[in-house]
Every structure is written in structure tokens, then in C-alpha cells.
Amino acid sequence: MINLKALQSLARKFKVLYVEDDMAVQTALTEYLKNFFADVTTAKDGVEGLERYKNGQFDIVITDLSMPRMDGIEMLQKIREINPQQALLITTAHSGSDYMSQAIKIGVDGYIIKPFDYEQLNYELYKVSEKLEVMQENEAYKKSLQRMVEQKTAELSAMIQFQHDNYEKTLLAMVKLIEERDTYTAGHSQRVAKYSKMIAQKMGLSQKECEKVYQAGILHDIGKIVTPDVVLLKPKKLNDLEYKLIQEHPQVGYRLLANIPMYAELADIVRDHHERCDGSGYPRGIKASEIDRLAKVMMIADCFDAMTTNRIYKGRKTPKEALEEIERLSGVQYDADAVKATLEVLKDVVVDKNINQLPHTDIEKERFAYFYKDSLTDLYNQSYLDVMLLQNSYDRKYAQLHLLRLKHFSRFNKESGWKEGDTVLVKIAKSLKGCFDLSMVFRIFGDDFAILDNGECNMKEIEQKINAILSNTIIKSDILNLTLDTQKSISVDDLEKL
Template identity: 25%
Template sequence: MTDEGILLKRVNPYQKKILVVDDYPPTREMIVEALEACGYEYVREAENGLQALNILREEPHHLVISDVMMPQMDGIDLLQHLKEMKNSPTVIMITAQSEIDLTVKAMKKGAVDYLKKPFKLDDLIYRVNLYLQGQEFSAGEENISDRAEELSIYSYIFDSVETIEGDNDRIFEQVADLALKVVEGEACYLFLYDREGDTFYPKLVRPEHEGKAIGESLPLIEKLLHKTLKGQEAVIAANEDNPLFAPAMICAPLTIRGNPFGVLSVRRKKTFGSFTKKDLHYVMSLTKRASLNIENRLLYESLYMNVYETFKSLVASVQLRDQYTEAHSHRVTEMAVKIAYEMGVSREELEVLKIAGALHDIGKIAIPDAILLKPGRLTTEEYEVIKTHSDLGEQILAPVSLFDEEKKIVRHHHERWDGRGYPDGLKGEEIPLLARILAVADTYDAITNNRPYQKARSHEVAMEEILRNAGTQFDPSVVDCLMAVH
């Protein structure tokens, strides 16, 4: 036995060599990330056929994924050269609809398959698994039924991770449950890595009663966790002297942009057998795909919040002119969220509503002070100017696709249930639900707080007025929920 009596067997998942050839960098990067997320560790890139040919002459590859139309040497010419090579790789072509004739020519020249742009990544991964493992069929390494089952499991992992939603804790829970299901493990642990302290702490345990055992054994397995992170590859460990490791444990790293942040560990097969190389591949594929999911989510959230803060600064400029707007936006959002929660909207919709509530008056930045801050009643002409703020708000948010749902609410929060609102005169359920909720919260706050042209009135007066206008100005179901929360 080695240190701590732990016998390590390092296995690099998917030793097959893949070359991705495309002159458009985002497409190459997308394919490479997907392949790596599924466990393929040796994936190279080339930007045209000539560069690909030079790479293949230096080092044989098992599979080439190539675009058709490229500068210097296109995919058709590349195929012709590959036919002349002694150990020519399997080739999958990627083509645009307009290049279908070229694709037929490519198939005649030796390509085994093709995908039309735009394509689904899971379709590509399915083909990659199929053809690479098909090479092993001919070598007699595995029988067809085993490979069919393996492909089915990889497809299940890929599809399951794609549908994972929620915050990081929820993602970790679903990944752990998925790992147990895929390899039939009895227990799963997710350790997060503290870079500053160079140590690990358990973030999640499945099932929960295993928590005590792993807490007591953590010092014994920290070396294993460190080796997993250092090599950034999955590890099978066994220790006959420690029941925690009997018969085996799989550890696989979780990374973001190549930087490790944790380790997923699965131990004990329910069948009392040892984990296999296939099990190792499955767990590694799962952690790579989950890491990519988390990374994309973090990047999205970072971009989302940066843009949101930019828009909030615009709202702040309105607040400097009109102090009512600041407190109003906060109160309206708080009230709207309470109503929405009572109505049972999803967590995602609640988050959209929070952003839309904070930004719903952003269009007032374009309203002149003489009208926005006028102490008396507005003239008809001035009121028409004020009414433009919902349309202006949508225009401000329009260039940013991240706020597609929020801008609908900003635009339509002054629509009426009877169709006599603005800016579009939408009626009934034509109005987005969250906009209907915001309209009620907005009106309640306007009645119960001082405005430049009107003193605050009581809660009872506000509720009475809103109830009286249910079915005309307001959605009756939203009004019912307002009454319930108040």
C-alpha cells in the first residue's frame, strides 16, 4: 500500500484524440467546451484545413470535426488529403444549409456523418460517442449492447445536467443525486476547496446521515482530494483497512476556467462491487458538464448584475431629482413581490419582478423637471408627457437582451384590465401577469404616500379604491391577493 494505505488508480477518461476544424472561433470554442465537459481530455483546434492537415501529419487523431467552407483549404480538400494518409481519422462534417451539395460530396469522399448549422450540441456529442466507440467495436474491446447502454448513460448525464436549475446549492444537490443514480453509489460528498487555507470542507452529503462518517474521516482523505485537484482528473481509490474506502471511492474535480473549486466523491457500490473504469468516466463526464453549467451561470449572473447596476445608476439620477421616486420604487417592489408570492409565481418570475420593480420608472429620466416635479395638478399636455415614461423605459432597456422579460413589465405596468390603459391599450390577460401585479402595487403606493400634487391617504382608502376598480382598472385575481397579504 501507498501512504495512508490508499491504493490509487489514475485513469484519464476518454483517451481518444479529437481535432476540431472551423474558421469561426466561437464555434470551435463551443464544440471544444462541450467535448471536454463530456470527458474528452485531448481536444485540439485548427482554423482551416491546411492547419489541420499539418497537425494530423505530426500526430494521428481518432476523430476530426470539420467545417466545410474555410479559407486556404476547405473541408472537401482536407478530406481528399486524409484519404491518402495511412491511418486516416473518422470525419464528421459541419455544414450550413446552403452547402448541402458540398456535404454530399464530402460524404462520398469519406466523411461518415454531417450536421447542419445550427445544430444541437447533444446531437454532436451523440455522434462523437457513437463513432469513437464504434472504433472500439471493430477492435473487439466491448460488445455492442454494452456500448449502447454506455451511450444511453452519457446522453442521460448530458441531458440531465442541461436541465439543472436553481442557485449553487440546488445545483450541487442535483449533481450529487445524479452521481449516485448513474454509478449506483451509496453515498456522495461534495467538498469545496478553500484556496487560502489550502483545505477542504464538506458542502453537501448524500444521504445526510453519512455526514458524521465523512467528518471524522476527512483528515484521512485530504491527500486524495489534493491529488485529485492537482491532476485535475478523476481518481479511483481503495483502502482495505478503512471501511470508508471499501470497496472503492471515486473522486472527480470541479473547476471553473481551469481553476479547481471542489471535488465530488462517490463511495461504495450498492451492489458491493468495485467501481469500474466506466463509472469513473461517468462521474468525470458529470463533473465536467456540471462545472461548465456553473461557470456559464456565474458568467451570466456577473454580466446581468453589471448591466443591472448600470441601469440602477440611471434610476439614481432620477432619484436625485425626485426623492419620491427612490422610496417609491423600493416600496412598490416589496409590495409586488408579496402579491406575486401569494399568487404562487415561480422563483424565476419573482427575480424578474424584483428587477422590473426597481427599474419601472427608469423612463422618467427623460421627463423634464418642470413636469416631473410640478407641485400642482398636471395639464392634459403635461400628463401625456408623463405617460411616455413607460415607453421610454422600455427603449432604455431594449438594447440589452438580458432584460427581455423585465422590459415588458416596465412598458406595460400602466395598462388597464379593461384595455383603456397605456401605452398599447392591452386588455385582460394580454397584459403580462407581472405587469398586472406591479400596476396594483404601484397604485397602492401612490395613494398611501405624499406626491408633489397630492397628500397621502390612508390604507383603508387605498384598499377601497383598488377594490372598487377590480375588473376595470385591475386584474381581480391580483386584487384578491393584495387583500390577502394586507
């Protein structure tokens, strides 16, 4: 069920064009839409709707399909010609009609069946509003990307002017830029550089080429300096739009390095290190014969390190498992000669099991907290709980998870006001934080809390303190104690079903 307050917060900045020939339906839905959207413009048929569209700017178009003068399909086709990216929703009483088939071909973002099921309506409105918000953020980022690249290029060029006689100092200065961005990326780059050189040496490449692939390994992710933290630190797998942002970093790195004479010879390696011999890679999707020779070495080193270190969204493989996967892809995604050398030189490599993407320094923790702290209670949010549950699935730091669930909270908010509800949540949060030092507390699902317990939690004492806070309210609480299975991981989605 969609949270109406969340929908209102998400949708209020968007403008809607609503086209419907049934005036009773139009009036009723328009009034409902005004609860969420800042501006709702109406039209009685496709002709009027198209004219309104041409004379205005709308984020979402909602239309009936069967209408006089010009039906919804014809109008949507003309709108698509004007703006191929326009967000479109349709309303219809006939989910299996030819109209629906044509609407799907046009590429509508969702459909709402008449008579309106408001739960489905809210879901479609939330879904399209969320998509628009992500698209707008990414568009803004795209517009600033070129400026950021130019700025970084200027910074790097200035640095070269001062340090062109000292390659090593300049190289370390560039590595420092990466470290300040993300210490995991820095450690990853150093390991990729080391593995790449080992593989190149085993292949019998010249000393110059071995040194070249090492230097490129240090800098291979330099393009990530323009990737937003919200993408780099996301606790789950990236969606399609975010993945496209990540896919830009080899090309960004190429542009940075190609314009600096002392790094120009590394640019092709950096650009091609995510390509694959079968053409399935990025950014250009080229095949083996077009991929830089040393990039074929680095791509294996890069993948080996990614597979053998803990990521926010995925646990590590053992070196043996990683090498088996690389061997399976020999001659397909990876160069066969490079794979053969990899299997020999990395079979005995020792990988630090503690390497992960979680924050280490105080600055990193603050930056991490910016994305994963709840602004009201200053507790961690449920996204960070997902991170920690996944992390716990392979480091087993926490043995229990306690869920503190509040009952009748929505009713309390309605009767006493949101401000009073927020006050209760803050009191509970402060009480929970004061109960222990090493365990972790999270606010989840709006009015519930979760505690990752490393063995120090006295749940009876906690229950007494919570009951004391709630004693003069209609709110009740219960605590669900879960043992974290050593064989099976659990996620926030699983908790919501309990």
C-alpha cells in the first residue's frame, strides 16, 4: 500500500494534464489529483488535450482512450512525436481492448482500470512520479557532467604544469584524488594495478608494458570522481539509470587522461577495461580485435578483485571460485592467453577478508551517514539496515535482530497531530541509543525500530523504558526477537512481511 504522505511529497512538484470526456469522472479524479500534484490541467478530448499540451509544459499526461473528435491513442502518438520521453498514464474500462494493445506499443508508463481502484491509482501515480524524479536528477547531473569534466581536466593540467618533471609524485597525487572520493576504490585500484602487472609479466610482456598496465591500473577508475556518492554508496544493486551513470566512468577517465601528455598512453587502457571480447562490455561494446591489448589484461584483474572482495550489495567469492568463473569465460568474455596467465599467477594470492565498502574514516562515516541517517531521530534508516544485514551475512557480527513495532501510531498521529507523533519517535530513539554502545539501532517503516544486537541488549529493560514513554498515549508496542541464521541472509523486504 502506497504511503499517501510519501506520494504527496514526491508528486507535489509535477504538473499534470488530464484528458477525459466524461465530465463526472473528470471532475472527481481532478479533485483527487489536486491532493498530490501542484498543478492539474484538464481537457475534454484529444483535440483539446493536444492543444493544451502544445501550449504548456507537463510532467505527466493522464488520458482516457475512447473519446470523440480525437481518441487517446492518436493524441498520445502525436505527443510522443513532440516529446519521446513524456511520462504517460492511461485510464480505461477495457483492459483487453485493441486500445490497450496500441497504448502498450506507444510505451505508456502505466494504466489505471475504471472504475478506479484507488490503491492501484496511487501505485501508478507513485511509480511514475518516482521515475520522473530520478530522470530529472540524472538530467541535472548530465548537464553538470561536462562542466565537472572540464574542471577536473583543468585541475589535472595545472598539476601537470607544476609536477611534469616528477611522474611518481604526480601519480600519487592523482591516486589521492581517488582516495578522498572513496577509500575502497583506492584499495581496489592498487590491487588491480598489482594483479595486472603480475598477469602481464607471466604473459612475457615487456617491462615497459608491465609498468604501463600497472600505472593504468592505479588510474583505471579515475572517471568515478564525477560519479555521485548516491550511486557509488548505494546499498543495493543499481537500477538501469544508475548503471548507465556508472558505465560512463571509463569514457570520462579516457577524456581526462587523453588530454594530459604524460598520461595519454594510458587513456586507451582505461577506456577499454570494461569491454569484453564477445562485445558484451561497455562503454563502446567492441569486440576482441578492437580492444586495447593491455585492457584485456586489466579487465581480468579488475573482475578478479571485484569478485574476491566484499561489496555493499554482494559477498565475496574465494580466489578459487573467482578463478573458476574466469576460466569458464575464457575465450568468450576474456582473452584466453590472459586467462591462462591469470590462473597461474593468482592461484595462491592471499586476499584480505576484511576489505569492504563500509566507511572507515570519520569523514567517510559522516558522508555515509548523510545518505543513511534518519533526519528526524538521527538513527540509521532502513536502507542502512539492508547494508548491515547483508554485511552480517558474511561477517556474523550480530547474532540477533529485535523489531520494536508500534501499534495504533497512525491513529495517535491523527488524533494528536504529526508533531506529537514525531516527539514520541524521538523519545524512543533517544532511549534506545542510550541502552547500549556496540549494537545498532534503525528506524524502519516510518514508525518501527530495529536493533542489531551483538549480545549486550537487555530487551526486558528496553521494553520497560518504551512502555514508560508510551504510558500516557494510545500507542502500544511489541518486540519481535529474531535469531540471525548463520546459513541464510535476511533483508528489510523480508522483515516487512513479518
